Each structure stands twice: as C-alpha cells, then as structure tokens.
C-alpha cells in the first residue's frame with residue numbers, strides 16, 4: 001500500500017467518524033499490526049469455506065485476509081454506502097456487500113451461500129459504541145450462521161466492557177491478545193460458537 005493510499009483511507013475514515021461516530025467507533029483505521037494479529041488469530045479454515053468480515057471500513061482486515069487466506073473466499077460486509085463503494089474498487093477479489101451485519105443470513109442467501117459453507121467470522125463492528133439492541137441482533141445473526149465450534153474474532157479497545165453483552169449466550173471466549181502497535185492499543189478476542 002502506498003503512502004497516498006494510506007492517507008486517503010485515513011482521511012475517508014476520519015471524515016465518516018465525524019458524521020457517524022457511533023457507527024464507526026474509531027477515529028482512524030486499524031493498523032497493519034492489528035490486521036495481522038486478527039487474521040493470525042483466526043484458526044485455519046478448510047479451503048473453499050468462506051470467511052465473513054463484518055464492518056470492513058476502509059479494508060485494512062480485508063487486505064490482510066486476501067493475502068493470508070488465499071484459499072478462502074472473502075465476503076466483506078459494510079453498512080456505509082461510500083465505504084462499500086471504495087471497498088469494491090480497492091478489492092475486486094473479495095465479495096463486497098453493502099448491508100447490515102444483523103442481516104447476515106439474508107445476505108448469504110442472496111449470494112446462494114449455505115450456512116455450513118461459512119468457516120468463520122472476523123468483526124470490527126464497534127459494539128461498545130452501538131445501542132445494545134443492534135449488538136444483540138448482530139450476535140444473534142452470527143449465532144444463526146455459525147455452526148458449533150466455528151470461530152468469530154472480534155477487535156475491541158476494552159474487553160472488560162464486553163461482560164454485559166448477550167454474545168456469551170451462544171459463544172465461548174478462548175483468549176485475548178493485546179496489540180500495542182495500534183492507535184489506540186487494541187485487543188483481539190477469540191470466540192467460538194457453543
């Protein structure tokens with residue numbers, strides 16, 4: 001990635017944060033180090049099974065997924081129209097869906113993808129800044145799609161704040177990795193479908 005691309009991505013992201021701070025949940029995109037940690041935390045997924053990314057933003061994780069998981073097709077879901085348009089141009093090798101992560105099952109149906117073809121989910125949805133009802137709907141959608149044992153990786157800036165979330169009902173949490181080389185420092189939380 002060139003410096004100009006990085007600057008443009010950061011500028012587009014920060015502009016969105018100013019107008020939609022709850023939905024964006026961060027001032028600048030995640031660092032390359034965080035993207036590497038997120039994708040490395042995702043266990044090996046059988047070739048051909050899909051990896052679904054929720055809240056792709058400027059595509060920092062999408063880019064890493066395409067490099068590190070070439071045998072898994074990538075579906076990146078992004079709510080914001082402008083971001084989705086940019087993602088489609090930047091990542092022609094991923095399937096970019098402009099849509100709501102809470103509608104994950106419908107989105108997969110529209111792509112003719114069965115739930116058992118999804119190997120795992122990677123999410124940067126800013127649950128802490130979103131209303132609880134939206135978070136609950138997204139956790140329920142992931143629980144509907146992922147079968148027992150399948151992974152869901154989540155990035156957060158403060159894992160203790162997750163204690164009250166409904167995600168625990170359907171997912172067990174295995175480990176938390178801290179990534180200091182991110183602004184602000186972040187955590188990768190590993191969940192598995194119970």
Ligand SMILES: C[S@@+](CC[C@H](N)C(=O)[O-])C[C@H]1O[C@@H](n2cnc3c(N)ncnc32)[C@H](O)[C@@H]1O
Nearest residue numbers: 024026029030055056057078079080100101124
């Ligand atoms: C913190 S940003 C993360 C962007 C990027 N993955 C990164 O780490 O830099 C969160 C992204 O989630 C998107 N988002 C928020 N709610 C969403 C939803 N319900 N469905 C899909 N995307 C959503 C926002 O528009 C935003 O682009």
